[in-house]
Amino acid sequence: MAPMIDPALFEQLKSKIEEDASVRKELDQIIDELNQHVSFTQGILSRVHSTPRSKYAPWLAQVEDGIKKEVETVGKLASFASQYPYYKYNHKWTRTLQDAISTALLCAWLGGLSESTKPGDVGRLLTLEDVGAIFSVPVNLKDRDAFHITIEEYLLGLISVVDDLARLAVNSVTLGDNALAVQISSFIKDLHAGFQVLNLKNDILRKRVDSIKYAVKKVEDVVYDLSLRNLLPQGEGQ
Amino acid sequence: MSGVKRDWSGKLKRDGPKPAHPAPARNAFTPMFERLRDELDEHHDRRERIVKLSRDITALSKKIIFSLQRVRKIEPQLPKNIQDEVDARLAEIAKLLAALAPEIQGLNRYRYSRSLMCLEELVEALTFAHYLKTQTLIRYEDLCATVEDLTRQGIAAVATSSEDQVMTDAADGPKQADATKPDPPATVSLTQDDYLYGIFDLTGEMMRFATTTLALTGVLAGSESSTSGDEPRTILQDMHDLGSFFEMLPVGGGSRFQWEKKLEVTRQSVQKVERLGYDWIIRGSEKPKGWVPDLSALDQGPPEEDE
Numbered sequence: 001m002a003p004m005i006d007p008a009l010f011e012q013l014k015s016k017i018e019e020d021a022s023v024r025k026e027l028d029q030i031i032d033e034l035n036q037h038v039s040f041t042q043g044i045l046s047r048v049h050s051t052p053r054s055k056y057a058p059w060l061a062q063v064e065d066g067i068k069k070e071v072e073t074v075g076k077l078a079s080f081a082s083q084y085p086y087y088k089y090n091h092k093w094t095r096t097l098q099d100a101i102s103t104a105l106l107c108a109w110l111g112g113l114s115e116s117t118k119p120g121d122v123g124r125l126l127t128l129e130d131v132g133a134i135f136s137v138p139v140n141l142k143d144r145d146a147f148h149i150t151i152e153e154y155l156l157g158l159i160s161v162v163d164d165l166a167r168l169a170v171n172s173v174t175l176g177d178n179a180l181a182v183q184i185s186s187f188i189k190d191l192h193a194g195f196q197v198l199n200l201k202n203d204i205l206r207k208r209v210d211s212i213k214y215a216v217k218k219v220e221d222v223v224y225d226l227s228l229r230n231l232l233p234q235g236e237g238q
Numbered sequence: 239m240s241g242v243k244r245d246w247s248g249k250l251k252r253d254g255p256k257p258a259h260p261a262p263a264r265n266a267f268t269p270m271f272e273r274l275r276d277e278l279d280e281h282h283d284r285r286e287r288i289v290k291l292s293r294d295i296t297a298l299s300k301k302i303i304f305s306l307q308r309v310r311k312i313e314p315q316l317p318k319n320i321q322d323e324v325d326a327r328l329a330e331i332a333k334l335l336a337a338l339a340p341e342i343q344g345l346n347r348y349r350y351s352r353s354l355m356c357l358e359e360l361v362e363a364l365t366f367a368h369y370l371k372t373q374t375l376i377r378y379e380d381l382c383a384t385v386e387d388l389t390r391q392g393i394a395a396v397a398t399s400s401e402d403q404v405m406t407d408a409a410d411g412p413k414q415a416d417a418t419k420p421d422p423p424a425t426v427s428l429t430q431d432d433y434l435y436g437i438f439d440l441t442g443e444m445m446r447f448a449t450t451t452l453a454l455t456g457v458l459a460g461s462e463s464s465t466s467g468d469e470p471r472t473i474l475q476d477m478h479d480l481g482s483f484f485e486m487l488p489v490g491g492g493s494r495f496q497w498e499k500k501l502e503v504t505r506q507s508v509q510k511v512e513r514l515g516y517d518w519i520i521r522g523s524e525k526p527k528g529w530v531p532d533l534s535a536l537d538q539g540p541p542e543e544d545e
Contacts, residue, residue: 002372002373002374003374003479004373004374004375004471004475004476004479004480005374005375005479005480005483006374006375006377008377009375009377009378010483010486010487012378013378013430013434013487013490014486014487014488016430017430017487017488017489017490018488020490021488085345085347085348086345086348086349087345087346087347087348087349087351088348088351125267127270128274140277141345142345143344144344144345145344145345151274151277151278152278154274155274190265190266190267191267193263193265193267193268194265194267194268194270194271195271197268197271197272197275198271198274198275198278199275199278199279199282200278201282
């Protein structure tokens with residue numbers, strides 16, 4: 001009579017599992033590389049807290065170089081990962097990719113990554129589509145199974161930027177750039193209102209969105225301190 | 239309903255979330271967020287539908303397994319009453335699979351795989367039924383084909399019943415048929431993980447089956463010794479085969495933790511059946527016909543009315 005387990009079945013399953021393991025290994029390598037570029041770029045970006053706006057130009061150029069490296073590695077990741085079901089491995093790189101998105105969003109907000117704005121012309125928010133264009137990968141794919149940036153990744157990346165900007169509001173005052181604090185305040189308040197438009201489920205996005213209110217409070221306190229002392233720039237505040 | 243909410247001055251507060259914040263004022267980003275909201279809603283709604291279908295499929299699969307545990311013998315034909323029960327449940331599952339299929343195509347297959355635990359349960363039911371009929375483990379491709387067939391049957395069943403209910407006018411009928419023809423209807427695909435984790439659970443069912451049959455019939459389930467030529471094989475050997483099968487496989491998909499946990503349960507099931515085999519050999523010959531062993535120490539299904 002037939003054996004309990006077809007010997008061919010075992011070999012087939014085994015080789016599939018081994019293949020899966022080698023895909024994971026390869027992905028780990030690419031993601032490691034991306035991680036290095038991302039944390040380096042984040043490191044340069046952290047100088048925003050001690051750099052006056054007049055000196056943004058040379059510094060943002062460095063940031064852009066870092067982002068260029070990120071873009072290259074994301075390209076590598078995209079072409080490798082697109083051979084496999086996207087959501088099978090997405091969890092492996094999603095955190096790193098969110099951080100990469102954050103660096104691009106913050107750089108652009110400070111006036112980088114653009115021909116039309118100069119460093120220091122703050123306030124530009126990259127859309128999901130803009131971010132996709134910068135990393136030259138598709139976004140929010142629905143019709144085919146390939147690498148792309150998801151809406152969640154974009155929004156989570158954006159929330160990290162909000163936290164960074166709240167910190168910058170404090171430091172910009174220390175640097176004597178009160179106008180920047182006020183601009184940050186109105187940007188964060190608008191974003192906060194934007195996030196309230198979303199219908200969130202009880203997931204990671206919900207948790208992170210809930211944290212925005214603390215950023216709002218932080219910058220509002222800064223603006224309040226400025227207004228108390230008549231330090232608001234002309235034409236701003238009430 | 240909780241109590242009535244009042245504000246600081248004692249005035250009644252209106253229902254609804256955050257009455258203090260009316261609709262947030264629109265700003266430059268509002269349109270973008272509204273677009274993203276619609277996209278996210280689509281995703282959340284789909285997941286909700288999948289979760290509901292998955293729960294129903296899981297419940298029906300469990301009922302199939304319960305019916306199969308009433309089988310007393312491995313033989314090519316299940317007893318008619320049990321086969322009827324299984325068929326009826328499968329027909330229901332088929333319809334649910336037909337509804338599920340379009341939701342989990344392409345990109346979405348793995349996107350919602352965590353909400354698709356029902357497939358493991360279905361694998362467990364189908365592999366168990368296959369084992370009881372053939373005493374073999376169904377191959378992955380064959381099981382995939384079975385599930386695809388089921389989905390197609392479900393699609394056909396849903397189509398005919400909706401034709402019965404809705405009196406479509408003559409103009410609509412043929413047009414719909416044309417529209418569905420070029421695209422073969424979407425079916426539910428099993429991943430290798432669904433298969434492997436389903437088989438992990440199968441070992442538990444086999445252990446329960448071995449225990450019950452030995453207790454009630456006094457024979458360790460297996461092939462009839464009358465099978466010409468070949469040596470008869472008992473469920474104990476099959477359990478050993480499955481045990482070694484999993485021990486030899488590299489740690490498969492999903493998390494290592496989950497895999498090891500399942501493997502440990504399988505090891506225990508194998509050992510329980512080993513103990514049964516021992517008892518059967520050592521005491522089986524001494525035992526007077528019709529004697530029922532003390533079952534209190536053995537893992538067994540719920541008490542059953544036997545014919």
